[in-house]
Amino acid sequence: MKWRCPYCRQEVEVQRLEDLPFLPFCCERCKMADLHGWLSGRYVISRPMEEGDFGDASAAEQEPPPPAAPLRGDPSEN
Numbered sequence: 051m052k053w054r055c056p057y058c059r060q061e062v063e064v065q066r067l068e069d070l071p072f073l074p075f076c077c078e079r080c081k082m083a084d085l086h087g088w089l090s091g092r093y094v095i096s097r098p099m100e101e102g103d104f105g106d107a108s109a110a111e112q113e114p115p116p117p118a119a120p121l122r123g124d125p126s127e128n
């Protein structure tokens with residue numbers, strides 16, 4: 051049967067899909083390239099922005115600084 055690699059669109063002849071070591075890709079290169087595409091955000095899920103996506107915008111702008119961590123080993127005490 052013919053199998054078309056979803057990445058490079060190259061047709062490969064295989065007896066069974068299980069014969070493809072990098073299923074569903076024709077080779078390791080395509081598999082890694084496709085994976086890299088996902089990781090680098092090439093395939094972002096696009097949909098209309100909604101107000102709820104970022105929570106309360108006005109509250110986010112007024113985010114208080116994190117509480118200061120207590121100093122340990124203050125050199126001024128020596």
Ligand SMILES: [Zn+2]
Pocket residue numbers: 055056057058059060075076077080
């Ligand atoms: Zn391929």
